Amino acid sequence: MDDDDPVRLRRINLQNGGVLTPLSHGTIPTNRKEIEVRLPIALLGAVAMSMTLALTGCRANDSEPSAATCPSQVFDLQSTETPLGPPKELIRVFNQAVDQQVPVTTLAEMTSSAGWSSNWDRVIFIASAMTDAHLKRESGTDLTLACFDGLPGRSSNSDLVSPHATVFLSDGKPVQAVWWSGQNPSLDFGGQSFLTPETVFRYNPNRRVMEAE
Numbered sequence: 001m002d003d004d005d006p007v008r009l010r011r012i013n014l015q016n017g018g019v020l021t022p023l024s025h026g027t028i029p030t031n032r033k034e035i036e037v038r039l040p041i042a043l044l045g046a047v048a049m050s051m052t053l054a055l056t057g058c059r060a061n062d063s064e065p066s067a068a069t070c071p072s073q074v075f076d077l078q079s080t081e082t083p084l085g086p087p088k089e090l091i092r093v094f095n096q097a098v099d100q101q102v103p104v105t106t107l108a109e110m111t112s113s114a115g116w117s118s119n120w121d122r123v124i125f126i127a128s129a130m131t132d133a134h135l136k137r138e139s140g141t142d143l144t145l146a147c148f149d150g151l152p153g154r155s156s157n158s159d160l161v162s163p164h165a166t167v168f169l170s171d172g173k174p175v176q177a178v179w180w181s182g183q184n185p186s187l188d189f190g191g192q193s194f195l196t197p198e199t200v201f202r203y204n205p206n207r208r209v210m211e212a213e
Helices: 006-015 032-063 087-099 107-113 132-139
Strands: 104-106 122-126 164-170 173-180 200-204 209-212
Touching (some): 087 107, 087 173, 087 200, 087 209, 122 132
Antiparallel strands (some): 104 200, 122 164
């Protein structure tokens, strides 16, 4: 059979899984010799492209920052367990202090009035805008946001304050969370990054809150 036989050329083309493409001068390869010359060139080009994509992918993966990990056990902010005491009682005590315009008190006195245990030593504030850097600074530990499930979300209404949680810690570990919602929660951190049992609260008549100082 002649090298230029069209039926044989079509079979060679299909076996190689390709489509006949023009040569550099714009013509279609028409015989076996031209096809055999073009095929290795096409394969070399495909291999080079694959290696380029693989190297590019490796560089992209190397540049991606690693996600923060939790150095301890993950704590669920939505947990219903109350090892320190009922959250509703603590909220009630603070609301009552506002209603009675209590001039001054401490956080230890407030938690005691709520019937809470004293097995905690620090309280931090977790809101939707919290970052790992803020969390580490306020908790005085290496805790990250990865250490918490059920983090606060942003309110769909920009005019409303997003709910937030106060987390009671003991030796740097989360023990219990209390959620506060509404436009003006009765417990206010004031300018404090964290609270301790000795933190003083004063009634703020302008904002009608118990404000830490």
